[in-house]
Amino acid sequence: xxxxxxxxxxxxxxxxxxxxxxxxxxxxxxxxxxxxxxxxxxxxxxxxxxxxxxxxxxxxxxxxxxxxxxxxxxxxxxxxxxxxxxxxxxxxxxxxxxxxxxxxxxxxxxxxxxxxxxxxxxxxxxxxxxxxxxxxxxxxxxxxxxxxxxxxxxxxxxxxxxxxxxxxxxxxxxxxxxxxxxxxxxxxxxxxxxxxxxxxxxxxxxxxxxxxxxxxxxxxxxxxxxxxxxxxxxxxxxxxxxxxxxxxxxxxxxxxxxxxxxxxxxxxxxxxxxxxxxxxxxxxxxxxxxxxxxxx
Numbered sequence: 424x425x426x427x428x429x430x431x432x433x434x435x436x437x438x439x440x441x442x443x444x445x446x447x448x449x450x451x452x453x454x455x456x457x458x459x460x461x462x463x464x465x466x467x468x469x470x471x472x473x474x475x476x477x478x479x480x481x482x483x484x485x486x487x488x489x490x491x492x493x494x495x496x497x498x499x500x501x502x503x504x505x506x507x508x509x510x511x512x513x514x515x516x517x518x519x520x521x522x523x524x525x526x527x528x529x530x531x532x533x534x535x536x537x538x539x540x541x542x543x544x545x546x547x548x549x550x551x552x553x554x555x556x557x558x559x560x561x562x563x564x565x566x567x568x569x570x571x572x573x574x575x576x577x578x579x580x581x582x583x584x585x586x587x588x589x590x591x592x593x594x595x596x597x598x599x600x601x602x603x604x605x606x607x608x609x610x611x612x613x614x615x616x617x618x619x620x621x622x623x624x625x626x627x628x629x630x631x632x633x634x635x636x637x638x639x640x641x642x643x644x645x646x647x648x649x650x651x652x653x654x655x656x657x658x659x660x661x662x663x664x665x666x667x668x669x670x671x672x673x674x675x676x677x678x679x680x681x682x683x684x685x686x687x688x689x690x691x692x693x694x695x696x697x698x699x700x701x702x703x704x705x706x707x708x709x710x711x712x713x714x715x716x717x718x719x
Contacts, residue, residue, distance in 0.1 A: 425555055426498040426524045428585070428610055429628045430463035430650070431643040433635040434471035436681050437485060439693040445481055449690050451492045456689070458496050461643035462635060465493060469502035469527055470564065471633050471677045476695040483517050490522045500631075504529030504559060508544050512551045519554035527557045527587060527631070532565035538573045549582035556582055561589040561614055571598035578602055578609045587631045589614030600626040617668040620661040623649040633671055637683045637718060638664060666712050673705045683709060687718060 435457070438449035454465060467489040468474045468482050477485065486501045493499050501518035503526040505511040515526045528548060530541060549556055558577060562568040568590070577583050588599055588611065596611075603611045603626070610628040613619035619630040623646065635642040641660055648657035671679050678694060682701035685692040686709075692700060701709075713719045 425584070425608075428464060428498055428500075428525065430630075430646040431461070431635050431639065432464035432466055432498075432500060432612065432629055432631045433457055433462050433639060433642075434466045434469045434631050434633050435489075436636050436677050436684060436690065437468065437472040437477065438684075438690040439695065441691055441693055443693060443695055445477070445485060446691060446693075447484075447488050450485070450488060453689060454489065454492050457635075457639050458493075460639035461647075462497065462639045463629065463643060463646070464498040464500055465489060466500045466502060466527055466631055467523070469500075469559075469631070470529060470561070471636070471680070472502060473677065473695055473698075474502050474504070476698070479514075482514065483521070486518050486523055487521045498524040500525040500527045500557065501554075502527050502529070504531075506531040506534050508547055511544075512548055515548055515552040515554060515556070519552045523554060525555045525557055525584070526552070527559050529559040529561065530565050530567040530569050532567060535567050538570060541567070541569055541573055542576055545577050545583060546580060549577075549580045553582070555584040557584060557610075557612070558586040559589075559614065560586065563589070571595055571602065574599060575602050578606050581608075584608050585610035585612060585628070587612045587614040591615050591618045593625075596622055596625055596627070603628065616671065617665070620645060620649070620657060623657075624654065633676055633680050634664065634668055636677075636680050637687060637689075638667065638716065663716065667716060670705070670709050670712055673709075674701060679705070679709065682706070683713065683718070686710065686713065 501523035503514035613622035
């Protein structure tokens with residue numbers, strides 16, 4: 424039976440040791456902390472988890488460790504996208520075999536497929552691996568835009584069960600939510616922290632969040648309040664976070680969020696090249712906001 428997926432799904436960072444190796448001990452502690460804080464699902468090795476700079480063996484080991492450590496307490500969504508269809512199929516099959524509950528598959532990046540190419544890519548993936556699959560559209564990072572009309576075609580496949588949409592356009596979001604309403608098993612998730620509250624109010628099912636890495640209880644509470652129609656409480660919590668949402672993107676994600684997690688004592692101060700540690704010019708403002716939000 425497919426796990427229910429809604430609310431706050433953390434786009435989990437991948438902890439690393441000073442030497443750049445994956446820190447599996449910290450990963451386990453992070454997972455336990457998220458479950459204690461009310462996170463509704465873990466996205467393992469998505470783009471925030473540095474999927475672009477871990478090798479294939481590491482990618483598979485991180486998913487395996489996450490699935491085992493979570494132990495069915497909450498859903499695990501494995502990031503398995505690639506700009507090669509065959510590579511994405513291999514990763515998605517591995518995630519399925521390892522026991523992940525869902526896969527999150529970013530659109531192919533750099534090679535800029537057409538909408539027809541996207542349909543063939545995702546249908547081939549959905550035919551090749553039994554795991555329920557979530558589309559992921561983030562054209563600001565991929566130079567590829569999966570249109571709502573394409574998502575509608577793809578939603579007909581029983582193995583394609585949702586989309587993470589990072590484009591903040593009200594008409595687009597409305598189109599996607601309409602698809603979700605017409606298809607019982609097709610969920611719509613925000614991929615944009617600064618606007619996810621409005622997305623939820625429009626009828627979205629949840630958020631796949633960068634901010635949830637460091638304020639998991641707050642993001643989970645906002646989702647819960649909206650689902651219970653406590654809009655004023657959700658609005659207040661969300662407004663408190665607005666400055667942090669902006670600060671999380673002063674440099675390329677996940678540079679700021681990993682540094683914040685380090686200052687909170689959750690992980691080592693380590694990130695893989697070509698990404699670098701957060702520039703000193705931003706650190707004071709971020710520390711000030713963390714103090715204001717009682718994160719440290």
